[in-house]
Amino acid sequence: MFKKLRRKVLVLNLTVTTGVLLIAFSAVYLATMGMINADNLERLDRVASSFQLRPPPLPLPGDMEYDETTTILTADYVPSFVLVIDERRTITGVDSVLGLTPAEYREAAEIALDGATTGGLVLSGRTWVYKVDPFMVARISGGRIIHETVPGYSQIVFLDVTDSAKTLRSMLTTLLLVGIAMLVIIYCISYYLAKRSIEPVAQAWDKQRQFVADASHELRTPLTIMTTNYSVLVANRDETVESQSEWLENMKVGMDRMSRLTTSLLSLARLESGAPLGEKQSFDFGVTVSRIISSMEVSAQAKALTIVVDLEPELVIDGYEDLTSQVFAALYDNAIKYVNDAGTIEVAVTRTKKLVSCAVRNTGPGIAEADLPQIFDRFYRADNARMGGDSSYGLGLAIAQTIAGELGGKITAQSSENDLTEFVFTFETA
Numbered sequence: 001m002f003k004k005l006r007r008k009v010l011v012l013n014l015t016v017t018t019g020v021l022l023i024a025f026s027a028v029y030l031a032t033m034g035m036i037n038a039d040n041l042e043r044l045d046r047v048a049s050s051f052q053l054r055p056p057p058l059p060l061p062g063d064m065e066y067d068e069t070t071t072i073l074t075a076d077y078v079p080s081f082v083l084v085i086d087e088r089r090t091i092t093g094v095d096s097v098l099g100l101t102p103a104e105y106r107e108a109a110e111i112a113l114d115g116a117t118t119g120g121l122v123l124s125g126r127t128w129v130y131k132v133d134p135f136m137v138a139r140i141s142g143g144r145i146i147h148e149t150v151p152g153y154s155q156i157v158f159l160d161v162t163d164s165a166k167t168l169r170s171m172l173t174t175l176l177l178v179g180i181a182m183l184v185i186i187y188c189i190s191y192y193l194a195k196r197s198i199e200p201v202a203q204a205w206d207k208q209r210q211f212v213a214d215a216s217h218e219l220r221t222p223l224t225i226m227t228t229n230y231s232v233l234v235a236n237r238d239e240t241v242e243s244q245s246e247w248l249e250n251m252k253v254g255m256d257r258m259s260r261l262t263t264s265l266l267s268l269a270r271l272e273s274g275a276p277l278g279e280k281q282s283f284d285f286g287v288t289v290s291r292i293i294s295s296m297e298v299s300a301q302a303k304a305l306t307i308v309v310d311l312e313p314e315l316v317i318d319g320y321e322d323l324t325s326q327v328f329a330a331l332y333d334n335a336i337k338y339v340n341d342a343g344t345i346e347v348a349v350t351r352t353k354k355l356v357s358c359a360v361r362n363t364g365p366g367i368a369e370a371d372l373p374q375i376f377d378r379f380y381r382a383d384n385a386r387m388g389g390d391s392s393y394g395l396g397l398a399i400a401q402t403i404a405g406e407l408g409g410k411i412t413a414q415s416s417e418n419d420l421t422e423f424v425f426t427f428e429t430a
């Protein structure tokens, strides 16, 4: 599934970047081509109009005569030639310094006369553009320059644009090569990014799947308890409730387990949905801690524990009392559950300017090094967990850590086996 997603992201990335590259490169190429073409046409026009104003050596066709005072204008030197053609398509004049053969001039004239008024052609291995105009001569009459069209004659100006065609071709090749190289680089980068961006999603997905599997598995136990006991109850329909109290009691245990589990799952879901934490209020964290410790006094006494509490005097803070006490309760509940009989539990709360640090330490078998990184995972229970009894799910620390995160704090754990286990809950006060 994620392979398919990665491929999709990759294809999408490549399509978009190829499109953008194509548009950018085409724009550059077309703009350059437009500029070069416009430049060539301007040069062509310049040659054409300067030729129209030129006097012989061209022989003037018909009975037209050359006026000695005709203005002579020379165009910038550009590799070009001009053909004068009569109405029978005969070349009557050639103005060229280029060493083309008569057959080549003829071929050029034929192509130009058969084509549009301006166009391009390849002649003698070079690229040319041409322009067909009516043939005009210029002369001075009565002190004024007069331009006259010579009826039946046309002039065709040819301009050598091999260099600019070459420039355009090499530009196209460069753009293609750069484009291909960029696509290869973009492919590699996209592949890497697609892989990296999908990895956390895949991990979260796997975690979620594992979570659903674990939750279903955990729900099965109380359901089995209830179903089995219900069957016994139904099998003895005629008996009194009193006489069936054992089965009913068992069903109650199942219901309690299920209720505890669903409450935990719900609170995890609520926390992760990003629901607002509620209103901040001022409360004394020391009082909260003492209240939770005394609420579990019975369990502590049953195990003959020594409880050492060290609270800083000034612990009034602005925050979320319910959530903060839930974290401490989870840590203290674990300490009571996993401490050795007649062991010791120490609770120490200190406060710096902005940070409150609440440490809960207990003696006992501790947590193996291999288990330590996993104890915050949902449904994870280390080997020592049988000490906690069957009523535990391995959700306490996962929920506590999530709450701590929501409060902008964290929980750290360290443990030396058969010695001391310490959990430290640190959170900001404002």
Ligand SMILES: Nc1ncnc2c1ncn2[C@@H]1O[C@H](COP(=O)(O)OP(=O)(O)OP(=O)(O)O)[C@@H](O)[C@H]1O
Binding pocket: 330, 334, 335, 337, 338, 339, 362, 364, 366, 367, 375, 376, 380, 381, 382, 383, 384, 385, 388, 391, 392, 393, 394, 395, 396, 397, 398, 421
């Ligand atoms: N103070 C502790 N001493 C030793 N082991 C601990 C301690 N706290 C947690 N653990 C280990 O970490 C595991 C995870 O703890 P967590 O509180 O998440 O689950 P739990 O206590 O087993 O179940 P739940 O809290 O859902 O009732 C426990 O099963 C236990 O193995």
Ligand SMILES: [Mg+2]
Binding pocket: 330, 333, 334, 392, 395, 396, 397
């Ligand atoms: Mg717990």
